[in-house]
Amino acid sequence: MRSRGLDAQGHIAPEGALGLIPREFGPVVVTARDRLMDVFGARLNSAYLYGSVPRGTARVGTSDLDLLLVLREEPTEEDRADARSLDSALDKEFAQIDGSGTLLFSRTRLLSGLETHDLGWFVACLCTRLLGEDLAEYLPRYRPDSLLARETNGDLALLLPRWHERIADTAADTADTAESRRRLVRFMSRHLVRTGFTLVMTRWNGWTSDLTEMAEAFAVYYPERAVEMRRAAVLGHEPSGDLAVLRSYVDDLGPWLAEEYARVHGVKAPRPGQGAGI
Structure with a gap:
């Protein structure tokens, strides 16, 4: 069962x-x-x-x-x-x-x-x-515990500077800009929703990969950020090419989430090349 x-x-x-x-x-x-x-x-x-x-x-x-x-x-x-x-x-x-x-x-x-x-x-x-x-x-069997939370998504703070660079690049790009932004919104939206979910995963005591369900689980514990996370879940499926959305991720939601994640679960053990991806 x-x-x-x-x-x-x-x-x-x-x-x-x-x-x-x-x-x-x-x-x-x-x-x-x-x-x-x-x-x-x-x-x-x-x-x-x-x-x-x-x-x-x-x-x-x-x-x-x-x-x-x-x-x-x-x-x-x-x-x-x-x-x-x-x-x-x-x-x-x-x-x-x-x-x-x-x-x-x-x-x-x-x-x-x-x-x-x-x-x-x-x-x-x-x-x-x-x-x-x-x-x-x-490999072992896994439970939704704090160790798993830390090692899967405890590196958001390292990713945010690279995200800033990517946003600046796509803002300056005149070729296929809308499509580049749309793909970036989809990627960052999904990443932030999943990070928000693993932040509360131990309290929710379960696992889901459904973005909507992830956002709703997060909202139970952080109602003050629920609207932003629900919006990110929608954009993870149907992204826009809105630069304002991307900037809100790296200037507001992302930094807050990284700080809260480190407070609750700690920081992910360093990996070679960590923070180099988008």
């Missing part, structure tokens, strides 16, 4: 399955799987789907395809370029998806002690195996 995303023992239950993939997205997944083998071949240890597609909640034309690849060695720039090319090709070929994104990690890093409650948890609970070895077999 599951309650709030937990199994009978109180562990976070894996949320996706190949059998949950909506029929319309079947051709996208099959093509992605075949091309992954063609592109990465023996370099590939495992491939996973995550996000709305394996959860069965993907929306045609508005959901993206999310892939996580585990390589036998540390990813190279060539590997990352190959992944970007694959993402671009899938996005252009299939109208069902609004973008494709691929994360790359080595098997050694993913199974390291430093990543047990971050990447390890992500693979064990939020990813659905598509190809190769299932690394969840080497």
